[in-house]
Structure formats: C-alpha cells, structure tokens
Amino acid sequence: MKIVIVGNGVAGTTCALAARERDSKADITLVGEESDYFFSRTALMYAFLDRLSRRELEPYERGVYSKKRLRLVRDKAVDLDAVKQTLSLNGGEVLAFDRLVLATGSKANFFPWKGLEREMSAATGESHLASGVVHFVGLQDLDVCEALVPSTKRAVVVGGGLIGIELVECLLHHGVKVTFLVREPFFWPVSLCAEEAALVLEEMKRHGVDVRLGDELARVEKGPDGRVSKVETMRGETLFCEMLGLCVGVKPNVAAFQKMSTPPRTRRGFLVSPTLETSLPGVFACGDCAEILSAGPDGAVNFESPGQALNELIWYSAKRQGELVAQNLFGDALVYEPPLFFNSSKFFDMEYTTVGDVVAASRTNPSWFAVAPNGRASLRVVHAQNKVVGFNVLGARVDHGILAKWISEKRSVDECMERFKEAQYDVEFGRVPVESFARRELPPTEVKP
Amino acid sequence: MKKLGWAASALHSVKNRGLLGWLLSGALIAFYVILYFDDKVLPGGQLDAFARHFFWFLPKAATPGKWTFYGFLYSVAMVVGGSWVLWKYRHNKYQIVRTSVVMLIQVSFGFSVPILLKVFSQPEYYFSYFWPLKFDYFQPSTIASQPLPFIVYSFVGSLLFVPIMTLLYGKRWYCSWVCGCGGLANTFGEPWRHLGTKTQRSWKFEKISIHTVLVICLLTTALYAVGALADLSAYPRFQSGAESVKAFYGFAVIAVLSGVLGTGLYPLGGTRVWCRFFCPMAALLGLIQKLGRYRIRVKKNMCISCGLCTKYCEMGIDVRSYAQANSDFTRASCVGCGLCAEVCPRGVLRLENRWPLDPPEVSFVDILKQRAAVSQKG
Numbered sequence: 127m128k129i130v131i132v133g134n135g136v137a138g139t140t141c142a143l144a145a146r147e148r149d150s151k152a153d154i155t156l157v158g159e160e161s162d163y164f165f166s167r168t169a170l171m172y173a174f175l176d177r178l179s180r181r182e183l184e185p186y187e188r189g190v191y192s193k194k195r196l197r198l199v200r201d202k203a204v205d206l207d208a209v210k211q212t213l214s215l216n217g218g219e220v221l222a223f224d225r226l227v228l229a230t231g232s233k234a235n236f237f238p239w240k241g242l243e244r245e246m247s248a249a250t251g252e253s254h255l256a257s258g259v260v261h262f263v264g265l266q267d268l269d270v271c272e273a274l275v276p277s278t279k280r281a282v283v284v285g286g287g288l289i290g291i292e293l294v295e296c297l298l299h300h301g302v303k304v305t306f307l308v309r310e311p312f313f314w315p316v317s318l319c320a321e322e323a324a325l326v327l328e329e330m331k332r333h334g335v336d337v338r339l340g341d342e343l344a345r346v347e348k349g350p351d352g353r354v355s356k357v358e359t360m361r362g363e364t365l366f367c368e369m370l371g372l373c374v375g376v377k378p379n380v381a382a383f384q385k386m387s388t389p390p391r392t393r394r395g396f397l398v399s400p401t402l403e404t405s406l407p408g409v410f411a412c413g414d415c416a417e418i419l420s421a422g423p424d425g426a427v428n429f430e431s432p433g434q435a436l437n438e439l440i441w442y443s444a445k446r447q448g449e450l451v452a453q454n455l456f457g458d459a460l461v462y463e464p465p466l467f468f469n470s471s472k473f474f475d476m477e478y479t480t481v482g483d484v485v486a487a488s489r490t491n492p493s494w495f496a497v498a499p500n501g502r503a504s505l506r507v508v509h510a511q512n513k514v515v516g517f518n519v520l521g522a523r524v525d526h527g528i529l530a531k532w533i534s535e536k537r538s539v540d541e542c543m544e545r546f547k548e549a550q551y552d553v554e555f556g557r558v559p560v561e562s563f564a565r566r567e568l569p570p571t572e573v574k575p
Numbered sequence: 576m577k578k579l580g581w582a583a584s585a586l587h588s589v590k591n592r593g594l595l596g597w598l599l600s601g602a603l604i605a606f607y608v609i610l611y612f613d614d615k616v617l618p619g620g621q622l623d624a625f626a627r628h629f630f631w632f633l634p635k636a637a638t639p640g641k642w643t644f645y646g647f648l649y650s651v652a653m654v655v656g657g658s659w660v661l662w663k664y665r666h667n668k669y670q671i672v673r674t675s676v677v678m679l680i681q682v683s684f685g686f687s688v689p690i691l692l693k694v695f696s697q698p699e700y701y702f703s704y705f706w707p708l709k710f711d712y713f714q715p716s717t718i719a720s721q722p723l724p725f726i727v728y729s730f731v732g733s734l735l736f737v738p739i740m741t742l743l744y745g746k747r748w749y750c751s752w753v754c755g756c757g758g759l760a761n762t763f764g765e766p767w768r769h770l771g772t773k774t775q776r777s778w779k780f781e782k783i784s785i786h787t788v789l790v791i792c793l794l795t796t797a798l799y800a801v802g803a804l805a806d807l808s809a810y811p812r813f814q815s816g817a818e819s820v821k822a823f824y825g826f827a828v829i830a831v832l833s834g835v836l837g838t839g840l841y842p843l844g845g846t847r848v849w850c851r852f853f854c855p856m857a858a859l860l861g862l863i864q865k866l867g868r869y870r871i872r873v874k875k876n877m878c879i880s881c882g883l884c885t886k887y888c889e890m891g892i893d894v895r896s897y898a899q900a901n902s903d904f905t906r907a908s909c910v911g912c913g914l915c916a917e918v919c920p921r922g923v924l925r926l927e928n929r930w931p932l933d934p935p936e937v938s939f940v941d942i943l944k945q946r947a948a949v950s951q952k953g
Contacts, residue, residue, distance in 0.1 A: 136880070169881030172920075178882060185880035185899055187775060441879055453947045460946055470877055472920040475666070479922070523922035527875050551874065551925055553916055556668030 130223040134158030137413025138229035140448030155197040174296035208388040208406040225455045232376035232414035234261035241346030258354045258369045262293040275300040278368040285373035309342040378415040391429045400461040405429040412451040413444035468526040481529040482516035489572040496563035522558035523551035596842040604839035611830045656762035677758040706733040708856035715803035745869025746860035747911020764846030771845030771891040785858040792855035847889045861907030870905040874923045884915035
C-alpha cells in the first residue's frame, strides 16, 4: 500500500510512525514544505529564548526515519488528482498513492489592518523581514524574529492568547521593551476567569510587560525604510515600535488545496467524517487542518450542507488524530471521539493546567476558587449541582488524568477537595498546599434570566 | 542569537564549548595531571609542602598533604557552585533540599570529619564513600589498619545499607545526594550539565564501558580477597599478575577516569562523564535501581516534545523519547537529579519512589489498538 502524507508536523509524523507500526511493508512518504525534519512547534519559543537549538527541536533522532523506512520529501504539493490517485509536487515529482493524508496544519490569522495592505496582499501567514511585522507560528517566523531583534528596542504584540504571551516572553529575553495589546477585558477569557487572568497579569507585570487590556490595533505606520515605526490603538494611543507581532489566532492551512484539480470539500478546514475521511475517497485529513463533522441520524455525513463541526487547533489533538487516521488507512472505521478536554501552558514562570469544562459551565454554575496568599497559584473547580465538571490550576502541578477520571465519575466537590493531594504532581518536598489557600465561591459569570 | 555584551559572550563561550570552554578544560586537565602525578612533573614533594604551609593552623596530627588541599578546593567549589544552584532553583524544594544535603555532606564527611579523625589519632575515614567507589575500604591492608567499628561500617554500609537504600529510593540517594563526584557535578558543574551527548550510540557505548569497569573492579576485589585469604607465595606469576591488575585499576580508573577526565572534561563533555561511562558504583547501583521502586513518572498525553528534559539531562538520557511515548521509565543511569522535572514547561515528569501504579494506566494508543482489534473482528 502506498501512503502519502502531506505535512511533516506532529499530526503527519505521528500518523506515519503509527502506520509503520501497523504495517511493516507499506510504502510511506512524508511531504514537508516547512522543514526537512519534524520539529516541535510548541517548543518554538524555547529556540527564540536561546534555550534550544534548531536541531534540538526535533523530537526524533534523524536515524529514526531510515530505520522506520519513512521517505521524507521537502517539497510543496501543487496538484491533487483523486481519480488517478496522484499528488504532484512543485519540484515536478508525481507521487502515486492508495491513501493520502492531509496534515497541513494551520497558518497565522491576518486581518485587513490599516497600514498593512502590502503585507495583506503578500503571502499571508508569513513574517515580513523588511517591515518588521511578524507572526510566531513557524520556523520562518523564528528566523525573521531572530534577524529583527538586534535592531529592535520596542515592540508591540497584538493578541491575548498563548502565542502572544510566548512571543512577549521571547522578546523580553532579547532586551526588547514590549507592549502587549489584549482586545478582551482580561487575558485569555476562552480558558481563564477574570480572577485567574488577574494572577497572570501580575506575573506579566513582574516580568516587565506593559499590558494594555481592552485595546486593539487600529492603524500601523511605517518609516521611510518601510519598517514599522508606530501603531495607533483603538483607544487612540500611539505606541512607537520597530517590531509588530500579530498573534491573533491561527486558521487551517487549506487554501492551496482549494485550487487543485480535485479539491476536497473545505469550509474552515478540510471537512472530514468522524472517521477523518474527506469528501474524496481514500483521502484523509488530521490535525489543525481537519474540520470534523458529526454524522447525521442515518450515520452518514453530508459534505454538501455541513452542520456543526469540530476544529481542534492544539498539539495534543493533532497527535491523537494522527494516531487514529493511521488505523483508518488500513480499513478500520474508528470514530474520532476527543477525550475529556485538557490542555496546558506556561505563562512566564506560572504553569497552567486545565481539565474538563471551565468556561461554558461556569457561565451558569458557581465555581469554587482558592488562591495562594502570594498570588502565584490558584485552583478553580467548576461544578454543576455539586458534581465537578472542570478544573483550572495555576502555579501548581496536577495529573490531569486523575482529575479527568473524577469528572467522568461525577465526584462531589467535597470529595475532590479532600482527595486533591492525590492528583497533585509537584516536585518532592514541594507540594503546593492548596488546602490552606483562602477560598471563596465565584458566582456564575452570566446571571440566569 | 541574542545580542551579547563581552561578559555574556565570554560566559557563552565557557558554557557552550567555545574557545574559553576548551581552554578551561585544558586548564582543569593540567591541574589534575599535576595533582595526581606531581612526583613526576614537579620536583618531589612540593605540593605537600605547600599544603602544610596552607594549613599551618592545623595540629600536627592532622598531617595535611596535597589531598587535604584538594579536599579544601573541592569543598569551596561545591559551596560556591551550590549557592548559585540554590539561588537559581529557589522555587524548587527538591533542588533546595538535595543541593543543601550534598553540600553539607561534602563539607562534613567529605572534608572536615576525616581531618578531625586524624587529629584524634584515628585513621582518615570517609563515611560518605563506600565500596566499590572507595575501592581501598575492601583492601586487606586498609582493613588491617582500621579499628573494628570502621570495618563493620565499611562492610555493612557497602553490602547492606547501600543496596537497600537503592531499592527503596533509587541510586539518586547516593549519586546526587551524597557522593562527592555527583555533588561537584550538580553544583560547580551546573553551567555544563547540558553538554552530555544524547545519542543512541553514546547509550550503547555507556552500557559497554560502565559494565566493563564494574567487571574489572569486581575482578580486582576478588584478587585482593584471594591474596588475603590464601597463601600465594607458591604462585609468583599469579601474584605479580594480580599486582599489575591492581596497579592498573588504581591508575586507569581512579586517577585518569575519575579525576583527570571525569572533571577535566566538564566544559566539553558535560559533568557526568565519569559517573555515566565509568563509575563502578554507578554501574552497580544502576543495576539495583532497575529492580527497585524508583522511576520517573510521565503524565499521559501531556508532553509537547520540546526536548528541554533531554537537553538538561546530565546522564545523556533522551527523556523526551519516554515522555512523548507516555511511558514511565527507570533507566539504570538516571541519578535522579530532578532537572528534567524542573525544566519541563508542562510538568509532565515526576520522580517517584513507588511500585508501579495499580491498576496500570491505559494510554490512548492502547485504547485505539483495542478498538481496532474489535472493529476487525466485527
């Protein structure tokens, strides 16, 4: 069986390795456009922080690819013919396949900001060396950022999410003064409550970040050399800078495939069935680029008028989907069912873990909130009728697996708090004494009508 | 790369095998060659004479020599480096406790106590070292010169206490809490901990080299035992052969590998060259550790494959390969320094002393395999 995988990121590479586990004879080719070898995108910031080299970002020793007989091709897919089952590459090579996996990942979002018309019309999602306008998603962004920092004293970073705060931390490391524009009234409301965001804000201030909440980019001005010189915000402030970071989310990277001979159906991403198969038979998609439809009552998927869909843009999901697709390539029809949600991050020195539902559920339910006296750790437990539904932990380590188990078993808040020690994962001698924190009940964020 | 001033550039060069790193390594190696072989490279007895002047305030009974002076330098290096480590990892209780203990043991059992023993007319004895690292404590001539409590301590310590502690807590209780070699690596050696090679090839080499030294060490001990228990005067060739094996061990293992290369290569090969590739004690404890309850636990499906754990592993373990495969692990070489858990930005790793979880965790891959098996049947 000939398997071609487009994209050598975490979804594609995980899929390739799992396919090899499944079938020792399959002919597996990985086509990567961005890099010769799979690298950890989530570790990009540690390269910019000078803690890891480019080579150290690679999760596998290079010998693994020859040992597992995975052919790596550094090229760009330019045409897909699903009838003849061929994929044409920019370099002229035509790859025949029995099964094709699209794992093209995502690209940085770009909005039509005033003053950035030239960047808008160029290839969006890429960083621009000449104008000092950068994203922080890929290796090209890292190269451009590293080239720019020596001539940068001040920078503005737009976007109150994970990539934004990572870029802020990296720029500070390089001695750049950073202003962080967060559109929302507090940092990262898709995962944090206002009280938690306040703790993260304090952490940012401790590290010298100038954070502007509730403000966004209005206009960009460039100097005579074409490099960004100042930005104006919606609130009318003028911020001088030599670098502008745009970290306003990512979107599935599907544009190139929409123009091919036999384009798979797309909306936001490649539309796929619950078994991760696209509208083209034998063509699958996984990771950031996949938009997973739910099956109708008859068990079928309607690609023509797609309804609700799931588009997970996180590392852990890409890994899971890659593993699952690898099985379905061989005729299994495993349905992708994401486990209970969990995610993690680190805001400067403050670690963060979330499990279950901490946002939607807290709109209509009270949360139990405990904060360390020094404000560097907190625990929030969201519960519905006294049964836990979600945990948010800042500044302490927990085993999300145990918390997920408690949620699925609908344990009571009291029991979870009594046994919270069992889920704690801090270093020896260093358990964060959550039970001694001042605690209070947070009301639902939305008042019931 | 970050814009670097001259001081930062120099530091970068020292820490990352730059010119200054090579020069420092050369200087350290030269220092150890002079220290071990001063009678060959210097006019006789100069170092000992210097040490006697340096420790003028000690009573005569202490008989300070070059090794006393070396012990002093060693302790200073550990206290200075250790203070920096305590500050750097001040948010991490495990690092604070571990570093404090290893510093304290060096200053007391590793330096002051042996001098005090001599002052009180007792043999110079290091309570923090055991066979097979402190090879001579099982040597008949040493044993003959010691009072009974010391002999009992040597045997009970090496043959009972050390293995039991290792079964319960892993080799870390010794290699990164007590031992002076590990102590120097984790304090003075902190700037170079990331330089150890992480390749599969180095792991293969390590398995051969360290166990070879262990075998030579056991063999040499056996020769001593035979020499002590049996009258060998009838077998002169065996006797002379045994003598040359003992001399070779003393020179090659103790002087060259643990001293000259073990510490001299800090700025080039990382801080645990001796511990990882050659130390017979580490080899033995590693084998016991595999049977014990110590392990590194991996949070399931939380690894982002960044590789910081691998980079900062001083024993050259590719920690990331276990973390991204969701697999708890016990590697024979792991000295439990805890730095992998410290640098992990997602808190995936945890050092633990407990027997495998019951019931065992099921990974997402296992679930998929079960489901695939069911769907194939159906």
